Amino acid sequence: MAIDAATNTFRIIVVGGGIAGLATAIAMRGPQREIIVLEKSRMNKEVGALLSLQPNAQKIVEQWKLKDIIQKAKPTAERQFRILDTKGNIHMNIDMDGKKYGADRMVYHRQDLHSALREAALSTELPGHPVSIVTAAKVVSCDCEAGVVTLEDNTTYQGDLIIGADGIHSVIREAVLEAGNHELVHPxxxxxxxxxxxxxxxxxxxxxxxxxxxxxxxxxxxxxxxxxxxxxxxxxxxxxxxxxxxxxxxxxxxxxxxxxxxxxxxxxxxxxxxxxxxxxxxxxxxxxxxxxxxxxxxxIDALPAWVAGRCIIIGDAAHAMLPTQGQGASQSIEDAEALAAFFSSTTAKPTLPEVSLALQKVFEARYQRASLIQAYSRQQAKPATRKGSVKVTLNPAEFLDYNCKYEGAVQWLEQQKSREVQGQ
The missing domain is CATH 3.30.9.30 (D-Amino Acid Oxidase; Chain A, domain 2)
Known part of the structure; x- marks a missing residue:
């Protein structure tokens, strides 16, 4: 059914119920907010595989006060990063110092983490109202200015904010690029x-x-x-x-x-x-x-835009990356934190200019960082995988610091503006 837009509630539609979508729904919970996650599958079983939350993301999750729920996912702390050759010789051994980065690097079975995030999204104990999750809800189009998404069965949902967390084959990405008259970008x-x-x-x-x-x-x-x-x-x-x-x-x-x-x-x-x-x-x-x-x-290559009207794309929809840095899920968590930070003062139904301003700040805080990590993940997979790929000169230890010392979108944006003033 379509959402009644007549109240003063801040309505947020999240397209995609994977790790990125659920994490964002949790981060955005708050008073006078209604959050609906539209997931095209029936969520019967999440894909069985491992994923990591690097310290930059793990400390964000810990700030959400989900400790008891996340512990159900049986996270495993990793203390080292080791590189071997095919003879078993150790070429590099980097200690992962949780104290240095503010959190450990944690590895999860994807099913376990997904289940924990779903429990948190639906919890009545966390701040704000529980998230509504609608399954078998395949989004086929989006009007970015109006904030309306349409499902395969022609059901429509309207929100003040549309968050596209619908993966590498994102429908919302196409809508955002088309709204800005950009060429479509495909995996x-x-x-x-x-x-x-x-x-x-x-x-x-x-x-x-x-x-x-x-x-x-x-x-x-x-x-x-x-x-x-x-x-x-x-x-x-x-x-x-x-x-x-x-x-x-x-x-x-x-x-x-x-x-x-x-x-x-x-x-x-x-x-x-x-x-x-x-x-x-x-x-x-x-x-x-x-x-x-x-x-x-x-x-996908770095996109010309993540934002149009009331819409923003996050996670793999915005910056899909190879697994060589183990940062795919972590960058989605950073996206969720950025959205929560720049909408923290929005306590009622926002106007389109208010939404646009906050989304632009999210983009400014996330684009350069996510694009660099995306480029380094590609470069590590195979040097110069594609012609025109961005070259990254940091070594693995330096890039580990770059990844893991991150302290949130607001601080990162302030640091970037400070560097620009200093001409760096």
């Missing part, structure tokens, strides 16, 4: 495909590997690189699970990946063939995975 192949696996660590006790080289329960992200291929590994659910992502240039693939689904089954024999030059213990771990998912990695 583009990066030339890299990825295998995703989850293994129970209890099944790995007999694997022949020196624990100094690799321990599946070590609280660390381990990156093994060689032969234009890489494997990223880390534990979750208090060490009960080991997640692995194998990234392979498409020219070295022995099977065809799928650009439209990250749950397309992959072949164990083809995976082992692709990683033939890697240590036997890695291949033994691969063989223990009950399922192998394979997909072609795609991202």
């Amino acid at each position: 583009t192949p990066t030339g890299v495909s990825a295998y995703r696996l989850l293994v129970e660590t209890a099944n790995l006790s007999s694997k022949n590997v020196d624990p100094e080289t690799f321990d599946p329960k070590r609280q660390a992200t381990t990156l093994m690189m060689g032969h234009d291929r890489r494997v990223i590994m880390g534990p979750a659910r208090n060490g009960d699970l080991l997640g692995l992502v194998g990234m392979v240039p498409d020219e070295h693939m022995h099977e065809t990946s799928n650009a439209n689904s990250w749950t397309t089954p992959g072949s164990l024999s083809k995976l082992l063939e692709t990683y033939n030059d890697f240590p036997q213990w890695i291949k033994d771990i691969f063989a223990q995975a009950p399922d192998i998912a394979l997909w072609q990695l795609r991202d």
Whole structure:
């Protein structure tokens, strides 16, 4: 049913009920606010995979006072970032100092985090009114100026603010770009495909590997690189699970990946063939995975706009990035924090100029930072993945500081303006 727009309530429509959409709905809760999340799926089961919240995002979530709910997601703190070669030699070992960054890097099973965020959104204990979540609600169009979204069945929802958290194939992104007379931007192949696996660590006790080289329960992200291929590994659910992502240039693939689904089954024999030059213990771990998912990695170039009228796009809709920095979910959390910060004084139904001003501040606070992290994630996947890609000169340790020392959108924007005044 359509929303009655006659009250003085600040009505917020969030398109997309994934991590970005639910986090934003939680952040935006407050007095005299009605928040509705429109999710095209039935939310029966979130995709099984691991994701991380880096310190920059984890400390934001902790500020939302969700500790008891988030603990149900069994987060695993990671204390190190390690880089190995295919002989097991350690080339880099960076300690992840939670005190230095204000929070630990936490790894979650995606299902667990999604369930926790959904519980928080629906909670009657948190500030503001519980969020309404409408499933099987596929948005097909959006009028950015009027703040109206239309579903596949022609149902319309009107809000004072429309937040597009609908992923890399975003409908709201198209509406925002069309409203600004910009060319549409579509996800583009990066030339890299990825295998995703989850293994129970209890099944790995007999694997022949020196624990100094690799321990599946070590609280660390381990990156093994060689032969234009890489494997990223880390534990979750208090060490009960080991997640692995194998990234392979498409020219070295022995099977065809799928650009439209990250749950397309992959072949164990083809995976082992692709990683033939890697240590036997890695291949033994691969063989223990009950399922192998394979997909072609795609991202989008930095967009000319995120905002039009009453609409803004966030998360993968605005700045989809490759998993090499583990910052995809974290940047969505930063987007949510920025929206909450710049709408913090909006306690009743805002005018269009008020919405536009706040959204412009969000864009100014988020665009440069998210675009740089997006570029570095691409560069790390494969140098110069595409011609014209932004070059980033910071080394991994420097970029870790850049990522994790972030203290919120308002402070970041103030720092940027200060640098501009100083001519930096």
